[in-house]
Amino acid sequence: EMNKPSLALQNFEEVLKTHPNRLNALYGAAVASKNSLQEEKARAFVNKLLEITDQNTKRKEVQLAKELLKKL
Numbered sequence: 001e002m003n004k005p006s007l008a009l010q011n012f013e014e015v016l017k018t019h020p021n022r023l024n025a026l027y028g029a030a031v032a033s034k035n036s037l038q039e040e041k042a043r044a045f046v047n048k049l050l051e052i053t054d055q056n057t058k059r060k061e062v063q064l065a066k067e068l069l070k071k072l
Helices: 007-019 025-036 040-053 058-072
Strands: none
Touching: 007 025, 025 040, 025 058, 040 058
């Protein structure tokens, strides 16, 4: 939101160190990675998010992650 994706990515990665597999942090890290032009990292975060979630879920983050993966 502050247009500082690199800083956001650092913060999401810190959260994921203490709270691994946190859905919102994985999604945020994926978006921040994409916006930082780090598509490899973005893809890894999205894949992890999809790995730990039910693929039939209606959660907005999961649906958005699937769309993000198509763009990478």
